Amino acid sequence: MTRSPWERRSSAVVSRHKESIAPAVQRLALAAFLAVGVARPGQAQTLTLDETVRLALANNRNLSLAAQEVEKAAQAVDAAKTARLPKLNITFLEPILFTLVDIRLGPFRMPLDLPHNFAFLTGSATQPISQLYDIGLGVKASELSRSIASERLQAARQTAVDEIKRAYYQCLRAESGLIPSRQAVDLFKELERVMDTLVVERAALESDRLDVRARRAQQEHDVLVLENALATGHERINIAIGRDPETPFATEMLPLALPAEAELAMSRAAVLDQRPDVREARIVIDLAKTDLSLKKAEQYPRVGATFYYVGQVNMPLLPGNIAAALVQATWEPFDWGRKGHERASKQLAVKQAETSLKQLEATVAVDLNARTRTLREARSLIAVMELTISAAREKLRVMLDKREERAVLAKDLLQAQVAIAEADHHYQSALLAYWEARADFEKSLGVQP
Numbered sequence: 001m002t003r004s005p006w007e008r009r010s011s012a013v014v015s016r017h018k019e020s021i022a023p024a025v026q027r028l029a030l031a032a033f034l035a036v037g038v039a040r041p042g043q044a045q046t047l048t049l050d051e052t053v054r055l056a057l058a059n060n061r062n063l064s065l066a067a068q069e070v071e072k073a074a075q076a077v078d079a080a081k082t083a084r085l086p087k088l089n090i091t092f093l094e095p096i097l098f099t100l101v102d103i104r105l106g107p108f109r110m111p112l113d114l115p116h117n118f119a120f121l122t123g124s125a126t127q128p129i130s131q132l133y134d135i136g137l138g139v140k141a142s143e144l145s146r147s148i149a150s151e152r153l154q155a156a157r158q159t160a161v162d163e164i165k166r167a168y169y170q171c172l173r174a175e176s177g178l179i180p181s182r183q184a185v186d187l188f189k190e191l192e193r194v195m196d197t198l199v200v201e202r203a204a205l206e207s208d209r210l211d212v213r214a215r216r217a218q219q220e221h222d223v224l225v226l227e228n229a230l231a232t233g234h235e236r237i238n239i240a241i242g243r244d245p246e247t248p249f250a251t252e253m254l255p256l257a258l259p260a261e262a263e264l265a266m267s268r269a270a271v272l273d274q275r276p277d278v279r280e281a282r283i284v285i286d287l288a289k290t291d292l293s294l295k296k297a298e299q300y301p302r303v304g305a306t307f308y309y310v311g312q313v314n315m316p317l318l319p320g321n322i323a324a325a326l327v328q329a330t331w332e333p334f335d336w337g338r339k340g341h342e343r344a345s346k347q348l349a350v351k352q353a354e355t356s357l358k359q360l361e362a363t364v365a366v367d368l369n370a371r372t373r374t375l376r377e378a379r380s381l382i383a384v385m386e387l388t389i390s391a392a393r394e395k396l397r398v399m400l401d402k403r404e405e406r407a408v409l410a411k412d413l414l415q416a417q418v419a420i421a422e423a424d425h426h427y428q429s430a431l432l433a434y435w436e437a438r439a440d441f442e443k444s445l446g447v448q449p
Contacts, residue, residue: 044248049168052237056164059242063160066153073146080142083135086127094119118314130303137294144287151280158276158443165439167236169432171251174230176428181223184418188216271368272361274446281360285353292346298339301331364444371441378434385427392416392423 057063096117128135192212199209235245272278310322395416 044250046252047237047249048252049165052168052241053161053164055241056237057157057160059240060156060160063153063156066149066156070146070149070153073142073149077139077142077146080135080139083128083138084132086125089124089126091122092119093122118312120315121311121313123309124306126304126306128304130301134294134297137290137297141287141290141294144283144290147283148280148287151276151283155276155280158446162439162443164237164240166436167233167240168251169436169439171230171233171237172435173429173432174226174233175251176432177226177425178223178230180420180422180425180428181219181226184422185216185219185223188212188219188418192216268365268368271445272364275364276446278357278360278364278446281353281357285350285357288346288350288353292343292350295339295343295346301329303327303329368441368444371437371444375434375437375441378430378437381430382427382434385423385430389420389423389427392420395419 094117192209196209199206234249238245238247238249304327306326306328308322308324308326312320
């Protein structure tokens with residue numbers, strides 16, 4: 001078939017440019033083929049994910065505050081236990097008289113010859129008896145409060161681990177996107193140079209050149225966004241682990257081998273036992289029941305034993321030592337229904353805690369199922385991206401073979417290489433999306449860090 005002069009001229013121009021850009025195209029194609037397996041620079045020390053989590057936990061101020069709350073609760077338990085022991089009180093009194101003390105019996109007045117200064121020493125030891133039951137309930141309540149503080153500490157640890165993982169994944173996502181994005185910029189620059197020449201030679205339209213420039217500008221903007229995201233992620237991680245924000249480091253490459261979903265499957269009961277919020281809700285029920293028992297114990301008499309001792313110095317009218325033992329009982333038989341209303345309020349608190357636990361368990365089950373589905377979707381997307389990369393590579397291989405026969409334009413070849421870089425970027429994003437989904441899944445499991 002006879003070609004027009006315009007087609008013959010365009011083919012000749014394209015053939016000449018194919019020969020001029022062949023070395024550059026081959027170098028760019030090789031770089032695109034190696035995009036997945038490129039080793040990152042080793043100037044900075046590699047900071048693994050486990051090490052990052054460990055350092056972040058060691059330098060987290062919120063965890064330090066939560067740990068102090070646990071210690072405060074432990075001190076409160078020890079303080080509550082001391083109420084079982086006798087209460088000792090000692091009082092020293094030394095009055096000084098400035099007036100004469102006398103006794104009047106009707107018309108008779110009998111002055112007392114008392115010294116101007118004398119002293120009394122009193123001591124008492126009170127041992128609770130019936131209150132020991134109440135005190136035991138109070139100790140149990142303090143221990144439950146300490147358990148709640150411990151569960152909140154574990155929840156804070158899980159939150160800290162989740163935050164540092166997400167910051168780490170942000171760096172990985174930016175790094176995985178920078179390699180293909182920078183390669184795409186180089187490809188668009190080479191394509192723009194070719195298009196400039198083709199336009200001058202009237203082998204391409206001006207709109208084609210403008211389209212290439214627009215895509216190159218957009219790709220350069222994407223590189224800038226990724227570089228800024230990577231810098232921000234590094235700064236956040238450095239601050240989280242207690243280092244200078246400008247400290248350079250390299251992240252570890254995540255393994256491509258994905259564990260089977262069967263290894264992640266857990267029973268619902270095991271998940272509920274590991275969740276700090278579920279365990280805390282169960283403790284709240286026990287605490288509400290203990291509070292109700294304390295309120296019921298108020299209807300019984302209070303019985304206690306007390307030993308008194310009184311000693312005096314320089315007081316001739318009184319014996320030098322007085323000792324006495326007392327048994328004291330108090331009881332409020334009529335309270336006009338106040339205690340009954342208070343017990344009813346405590347019973348409602350127990351029912352509220354039990355209802356909240358049921359609602360939380362149902363929410364956890366739904367959340368775990370949703371996380372599992374998201375994890376499966378992420379795995380499926382990885383498989384799709386692997387097929388996309390394979391197809392893009394095969395397409396480039398075929399086009400490279402045709403290039404030797406000059407059966408394909410340079411523009412098509414460069415676009416095929418860009419497709420490989422984009423496919424690799426989507427693959428890395430899908431892989432990191434899987435790890436983020438797995439981090440969410442592990443958090444929903446309540447795995448202790």
